[in-house]
Amino acid sequence: MITELGHFALILAFLVAIVQTIVPLVGAHKRWPGWMAVAEPAASVQFLLTAFSFVALTYAFVVSDFSVRLVWLNSHSAKPMLYKISGVWGNHEGSMLLWVLILTLFGAMAAWFGNGLPPTLRARVLAVQSAIAVAFFAFILFTSNPFLRLAVPPFDGQDLNPLLQDPGLAFHPPFLYLGYVGLSICFSFAVAALIEGRVDAAWGRWVRPWTLAAWVFLTIGIALGSWWAYYELGWGGFWFWDPVENASFMPWLLAAALLHSAIVVEKREALKSWTMLLAILAFGFSLIGTFIVRSGLLTSVHAFANDPERGVFILAIMVVFTGGALTLYAARASAMEAKGVFGVVSRESALVANNVLLAVSCFVVFVGTLWPVVAEMFFDSKLSVGAPFFNMAFTPFMVVLGLLLPVGSMLSWKRAKLGRTLRQLTPAFILAVLLTGLFWTMQTGNSLLGPVGVFLGAWIVSGAAIDLLNRTGRDRDLSRLRRLPRADWGKAVAHTGLGITMVGIAGLMAWQEEDIRVAKVGEPFEVGAFELELTGVREVRGPNYFSTMGDVIVRKDAEQIAHLNPEKRNYPVAQMPTTEAAIDYRVLRDIYVVIGDEQENGGWVMRTYIKPLANWIWAGSILMALGGFLSLSDRRYRVAAGARKARAPRGVPAE
Secondary structure (H helix, E strand, O other), X not given: OXXXXXXXXXXXXXXXXXXXXXXXXXXXXXXXXXHHHOHHHHHHHHHHHHHHHHHHHHHHHHOOOOOEHHHHHHOOOOOOHHHHXXXXXXXXXXXXXXXXXXXXXXXXXXXXXXXXXXHHHHHHHHHHHHHHHHHHHHHHHXXXXXXXXXXXXXXXXXXXXXXXXXXXXXXXXXXXXXXXOOHHHHHHHHHHHHHHOOOOHHHHHHHXXXXXXXXXXXXXXXXXXXXXXXXXXXXXXXXXXXXXXXHHHHHHHHHHHHHHHHHHHHXXXXXXXHHHHHHHHHHHHHHHXXXXXXXXXXXXXXXXXXXXXXXXXXXXXXXXXXXXHHHHHHHOXXXXXXXXXXXXXXXXXXXXXXXXXXXXXXXXXHHHHHHHHHHHHHHOOOOOOOHHXXXXXXXXXXXXXXXXXXXXXXXXXXXOOHHHHHHHOHHHHHXXXXXXXXXXXXXXXXXXXXXXXXXXXXXXXXHHHXXXXXXXXXXXXXXXXXXXXXXXXXXXXXXXXXXXHHHHXXXXXXXXXXXXXXXXXXXXXXXXXXXXXXXXXXXXXXXXXXEEEEEEEEEEOOEEEEXXXXXXXXXXXXXXXXXXXXXXXXXXXXXXXXEEEEOOOOOEEEXXXXXXXXXXXXXXXXXXXXXXXXXXXXXXXXXXXXXXXXXXXXXXXXX
């Protein structure tokens, strides 16, 4: 019964979304307060109905109700409870319901915390957000209904993809969607402002917290996915430039650009047109990512569906909303006239450079992701664009961005003196050069990637520290640091996180050691500075799998430092094997061991990696997210905090 109630709640939410789309827009156009006021309760009701629908589907998974087709396809009675719950979004239909739940959550939050917005703008924001919801409610109900029943319920389910039965991937989609879908509210703010014909500093202040929140969650989601790929897939990598990885990375790049350009709108009322375009494109690329994952256009281990009919529906949604917003953007060009002027050397110019680098790098990723499809469609040629292309084409933009970041963050607004800023950053430059020299002398081989990464990381981190130190005044009163706004601390922490991530990526790619061999029980072998010994292999039974588990002793200088248990698992219900790497995590390196098949001579295939600075990648990501949360906690950056209220239209009471 609860399944039918969940389906009915989803239909009701769809109807409420239609009302919320039409009535507030008409009310804002006619200046009718009563009609505009419909948006706020409708947004709350829409979210609550969708939440109930999601809870109903979750309940079906928890109790293993195999009369529900989706539960039968993606669950099993022997599966651990965590993976029964994560199975709700480990498939196309359930993940789309999560997509819409988060979409309506952001709409409800705009209603709950948008009291500082002008009534007409708030009504239009909520109406546009609801229009997006209408499209996706229709998509779910007409093409991807998660509540379909089976006429004859089977005894048990077909289980969830074993690769998805992992804690890291259980939490990865919700965080990713909070960022991915969260960009919809930035899109709604942009379209509402274009309809209103007004873009000013207050708009920049309103849109920044939403952009920052979406960027933070997207950062966490991408980092969780990267960490999962590192330890679960057994390939030893953290990023593979997979089309679905790129689908989330492109909106992240544009969200970072939007976050910085909105600062210029708020502070100087410049870059209005560019910021509007970024708000539209950031969500547009989220829709492109949704299309890539669910259309079957590109093959990926992460793809949810391979259904052209669903792909056409999503493509239509993307064309209507992105195309419609860009058309409105062109029609309202006169409303986005820049007021602030600034010199070539200024913080505004640095932020423009930041935006250009991020946008172009996003375009590079976009071209590399879709070029195989273009080549096959128009040139009848099958191509594969992999990591070598992306590393060569993408890395230079990040290097330039890393070089400019400390300088740009310390330049003055409007007009600045470059020489003065560079003199202040001299200690950071010297430290970066010294660390580069140290790592260069330690490095084996001739690759410049490691030293360059260390230089950029040290340059960015020490530059952030000097930026904070300069805020203590000429007398270097460190007590002033305690009184700095949290947003300043957030910026410093986020930039530090980026620098640490750059060091981790460069170190891992430049200095990794790899060994593949047939290891025999009781015969030690050396990899780098470490000695490894396979002491035994045993059969282990898990809750819903069988495992072949190796016992590996790791020694250094004849002293045991780790005992690792790599596994090969077999899930009998799904009839799918998985590889479970065993990793000895340390601050400066990981030892990564994977066991393969038994050989005829009695040995076992083993792959061993020594991965320097691997954990710095995720430590830096955590710091970037923490910096975002610190900025969000600053009262100046809460929704509409401190923004001047617009004069209320005639007949509309000020709020």
